[in-house]
Amino acid sequence: DGGITQSPKYLFRKEGQNVTLSCEQNLNHDAMYWYRQDPGQGLRLIYYSQIVNDFQKGDIAEGYSVSREKKESFPLTVTSAQKNPTAFYLCASSMGGSSGANVLTFGAGSRLTVL
Amino acid sequence: SQKIEQNSEALNIQEGKTATLTCNYTNYSPAYLQWYRQDPGRGPVFLLLIRENEKEKRKERLKVTFDTTLKQSLFHITASQPADSATYLCALVRDYKLSFGAGTTVTVRA
Numbered sequence: 001d002g003g004i005t006q007s008p009k010y011l012f013r014k015e016g017q018n019v020t021l022s023c024e025q026n027l028n029h030d031a032m033y034w035y036r037q038d039p040g041q042g043l044r045l046i047y048y049s050q051i052v053n054d055f056q057k058g059d060i061a062e063g064y065s066v067s068r069e070k071k072e073s074f075p076l077t078v079t080s081a082q083k084n085p086t087a088f089y090l091c092a093s094s095m096g097g098s099s100g101a102n103v104l105t106f107g108a109g110s111r112l113t114v115l
Numbered sequence: 116s117q118k119i120e121q122n123s124e125a126l127n128i129q130e131g132k133t134a135t136l137t138c139n140y141t142n143y144s145p146a147y148l149q150w151y152r153q154d155p156g157r158g159p160v161f162l163l164l165i166r167e168n169e170k171e172k173r174k175e176r177l178k179v180t181f182d183t184t185l186k187q188s189l190f191h192i193t194a195s196q197p198a199d200s201a202t203y204l205c206a207l208v209r210d211y212k213l214s215f216g217a218g219t220t221v222t223v224r225a
Binding site: 004 | 119147149151156157158159160161164166204206208211212213214215216217218
């Protein structure tokens with residue numbers, strides 16, 4: 001079945017540690033995205049990539065880093081510079097392009113808790 | 116700055132009734148508006164989209180309207196069922212970028 005796989009589902013981090021969240025898709029989508037979701041707030045865009053080896057900062061990129069070495073994979077690293085990393089992280093993909101409806105397919109999410 | 120507001124209160128309705136959710140926006144001219152469903156602890160799932168030049172769209176028991184003059188979209192779930200209980204998110208699209216509202220949580224009582 002085609003879809004997006006995020007791992008791990010739950011992750012605990014000590015302050016000062018970097019952690020990496022995995023996102024893999026087999027939909028042959030060109031574009032991939034990372035969002036952060038906090039209670040009572042809309043999804044906020046962290047980073048996005050429209051093509052392999054290229055990515056752009058979203059609205060809240062500080063304290064995060066990404067890579068896009070393969071079309072299928074878009075891992076997110078939450079660095080120790082992120083002041084409030086406890087949140088639900090969602091990876092998404094779409095067919096991409098510079099126009100159009102850009103419907104997103106989401107993964108099941110990763111919940112990060114800082115101890 | 117852009118602002119997207121959905122019903123601030125959670126919606127509790129009786130099975131069989133129609134749930135109506137609102138999505139209002141300011142300082143934005145979306146080309147498309149999308150609605151997603153999100154279950155607890157899961158990622159959102161796409162439901163419907165409507166273009167700026169469309170007034171209404173239907174899919175089974177779901178209906179979406181889009182009024183670019185009022186800057187508002189209404190999302191209706193007719194003949195609601197307990198299985199419709201979830202959080203519903205609206206998303207505005209311009210130049211392929213999506214901006215999401217915070218969502219409205221709907222609970223359908225049997």
